[in-house]
Amino acid sequence: MDNRRQPIWPIALITLIVIGIAPLLLWIRKSEPLALQLFDRDIYNQELSYQLAVLVLVVILIGIVYGLTGREGLAYLNLRKRDGTIRPEPWIGINPKATETWRHLGRNFAIVITSVTAIVIYFQVIHGDGLQLSLFPGILFILAFALTNAFAEEIIFRFSFVAVVTRYGFSPYVAQGLAAATFGIVHYFGTPGGIPGVLMAAFIGWFLAKSMLETKGFFWALLIHFLQDVVIFFALFMK
Template identity: 70%
Template sequence: MNKRHFKTFPIILITLIVVMIAPSLLWIRRNEPLNLEVFAREVYNQEMSYQVTVLLLAGIVIGIVYVLTGKDGLAYLNLKKRDGQIRPEPWLGIKPKEGDSWINLGLNFAIVITLITAGVIYFQLVHGGRMSLDLYPGVLLVIVFALTNAFAEEIIFRFSFVAVVSKLGYSPYLAQGLAAAVFGVIHFFGTPSGIPGALMAAFLGWILAKSMIETKGFFWALSIHFLQDVVIFTAVFRN
């Protein structure tokens, strides 16, 4: 193996790992290998079983990234780094003015992406149905599962690519492209689903990977994804 092949091997490896994990999430969702029975409502038990399993997978991914990148890769898990210079991407309408930073952009994306998600979820899951939620444990579980799901998916689908690609010095567009492609494809079969879900997930994958790279932290990726999942779980758990 020559030097060039050795340098690309970690990227190929982490891509294969994430690509294998992605369909396994669908299998876990449908087959419930843990089959936990904690709550009176089955939908809560199903989600609990899924979330525990996926958190274990996320832990494994963190371990693999550490082996491939060392402490440099784990630095992207920092939640205190919320600001950074924005790299212009005119094709997405990202044309930062002087003084703009991720503090502003992150907040704007958090609001816009959450509102768009709410619209898509309303028409896919809620439209025409009754909408209410148990105060306990429903509301509490929405918050807990939104946080665990956002964390696990950001680890698997964003942190993995960003940490490895950045460590090896390749273009950030490679990490963003991988994050967008895999996340988009898996959401064709997820929630939100179909072509709208896949396109929205691909866009989210690109933006959240970008946030990690440019802030060198996990804050905006986790926060924006968490707000999205609050909307999604609220709809999924509606009575």
């Protein structure tokens, strides 16, 4: 397919929308527009307020993507599609054997990415501080917030680009590049943060977009992001 004949405005539009949402997420985090006070610990109230506000944005964004792509775009939200052919990426060491598929790659990278995240979080957040393990309600909040945060960020920074780029016939590398750039930059102010956070988030953005494109589904992106966020929220909530 000749990509030059395809309309570029949908990609430009969704990119501008995501770029606009990125600083809005930082504003919501800082300003707490909902400011709920339901629990004894402020960190639980702050996170719940943030997650609910962001989910409103996510619903709006899904509606926009649907308007641009129809059912074809929404098909990428399928959690049952967990397998697919791996496109080789020799520059990053992805050279699948003939028998390897996304069931193998997804599982392996879930372990590697989660382990690397744990190491970075230890040195950026935990190192030198003690942890206080609160089984209830701490663990429940960690799991709930990790899931909703992973879902929201996958919709904003991966699904939006993957659905639109695929619908209009552009190279998958366009979606992966946009996912890497936006997710990487916003994490300069996140956890993990700074330059290490940018580099790690950019790679993860690129890789999880790749997972959606090649499996035609949401499973590995959501699972890997969820496992990462479990580690992050554990460190933040148990300090």
